[in-house]
Amino acid sequence: MPDLVLAIDQGTSSTKCLLVDPSGAIVRSASAPVPIRYPQPGWVEQDAIEILDSVLAAATECLSGVGKGAVRAVGFSTQRESAVVWDPRTGLPSGPVLGWQDQRSQPICDALRDKDQAHRVREISGLPLDPMFSAAKLRWLLDRAPSSSVVGTVDAWLVHALTGSHQIEVGNASRTQLLDVRAGVWSPELLDLFGIPASALPVVTPSSGSLGIIGERGGVLEGLPITAVLGDSHAALYAHGAAGSGGVKVTYGTGSSVMRLGSSDSEAVCLTVAWDDCLAMEGNIRSSGATVAWLASLLGVSASQIGQMAASASSDGVFVVPAFGGLAAPWWDDAAVGVISGLTLGTRAPQLARAAIESIAHQVTDVVDAMGGASCLLADGGASENDHLMRIQADLAGVPVRRARAANLSALGAAFLAGGFTGLSLDYDDFDPRPIDPAVRIAWRDAVARARTPSGGS
Structure with a gap:
């Protein structure tokens, strides 16, 4: 089975892995569930370690009996606006993952709307001022986490956990409401509006290329290169x-x-x-x-x-x-x-x-x-x-x-x-x-x- 690619689709309720050959045929597949919690009305939480564990469990099952030499690259598609906070030194979460459906950051959005900033936020980010997007969630998490914490979306968390690099794919970054969508860089004005320090954010990277080598924490994935990361909806569009x-x-x-x-x-x-x-x-x-x-x-x-x-x-x-x-x-x-x-x-x-x-x-x-x-x-x-x-x-x-x-x-x-x-x-x-x-x-x-x-x- 030469020249295979391992695709890891980390979604809201499960992680799915596919081994795909150059003809587009699926050679093997596996999946692992991810728990979701609803601690209060409008609150939707997950656990960053459980998300990582689901990736490793699905990958281990998918690669069982397959020689590592048969796989030449790993590609990720991930849930998007969900927000993660963690300690960059220990690699441990500093709070819950706030799911894309989570509404607890609504007051932060309301405060910006009361300051007549909704139009400006949309103008720069391309997104309406809404708690579905990551920016207000990231602010909520940073307000309750140690000052040394860093933040990102699920793709940023997984890449950091597996490679040690703090980076975010540009498509996922565009869903945070902090990116200047036309320039493809973090907007200083939006960072100021939401109170997000630039030092807490990952580096924005392209969707494909040399995006990191998976380290020891990746178990069966150790040594494999990550060559593509996409938001899940973006990946489906690409497949079509x-x-x-x-x-x-x-x-x-x-x-x-x-x-x-x-x-x-x-x-x-x-x-x-x-x-x-x-x-x-x-x-x-x-x-x-x-x-x-x-x-x-x-x-x-x-x-x-x-x-x-x-x-x-x-x-x-x-x-x-x-x-x-x-x-x-x-x-x-x-x-x-x-x-x-x-x-x-x-x-x-x-x-x-x-x-x-x-x-x-x-x-x-x-x-x-x-x-x-x-x-x-x-x-x-x-x-x-x-x-x-x-x-x-x-x-x-x-x-x-x-x-x-x-x-x-x-x-x-x-x-x-x-x-x-x-x-x-x-x-x-x-x-x-x-x-x-x-x-x-x-x-x-x-x-x-x-x-x-x-x-x-x-």
Whole structure:
């Protein structure tokens, strides 16, 4: 098995490892879970050591019986906005990992908004002032950590733990809200606004190249070079090869990432670095698969049963707006609240199930519309395996949906970049749009309006 690349996809709930050959074929795979904790409403925590341990456990299983000489490089795709703080001398965490869904830093964002800094933050970083992004989380962590602590995102933590180098990949750095997104460097003005000392931040590096050699702490990975690091959504876009296709990538996971290459001044979507010097537009949806999981728990059934109920039911005018922690793109209304509208005495579980599935497609369509439309949607992620959702998505967006048959697109994207694999193409299942009654989308927007604050949010 010569010339293999090990791709490590460190996600919110698990770490997955793939061994990939130059043809793009997956030779071996393994995964390990990562615990998530919810100590208070709106708080989402993980443990940095448990994240590292999951990487080592998945890698050890994936490489079992494979000679180290068969692997020539390691590529990472990682969860993005989650914030980590640690002691650079001991390599031990100085606090919890604040997950990308964590809302505890909302007061820090509110204070900056009260000082009329929201527009300036967006102007420099390309991101709306929102606790989803790392900057306010990093401030919260530094306020409670020893003064010698350093900070970063999950990719920075893993690279430091494995190589001893304090660095961050430029695409992940662009999600911190501290990077000048067009210049690709830390912004002194944003560091000052959020109160983040430059000395606590990692060095910004390209997405590919010689990014470090893994040391003894890496166990079975010791001695292997890291040649690519990408944010998970960016890695999926890279795997699709969406450059120049006019397609918009949609990753359906706990939340959803809607991303296309190019830039925009629209405040409905984010401007971010896809990889290296390539800019991308992105709209983030906080609750997609999480909506299905919530309803499944509420009804005492499995997520797959929700999908089965939805496939044979009509929503009958019921809409679920899953603003569990506010609404992200294209509304960016952190004061929005979750709403179920259109209930009648005849509403039963199947109607709610259908409405929950439809809420995913409606939200994605809202973002695609804010991006100016698309020639097609390139779908991946766990929820994309639901054929019914893909058909609903094509109908609501009014464009074909092309679902990648390969799973683990984020890991594959990291492998393709790390190995320099070019000319590879994916196989897709296609879903063509069918006409819908325009009143359906109008009713959805009415439901969103009910979920939002009277002022329309910030």
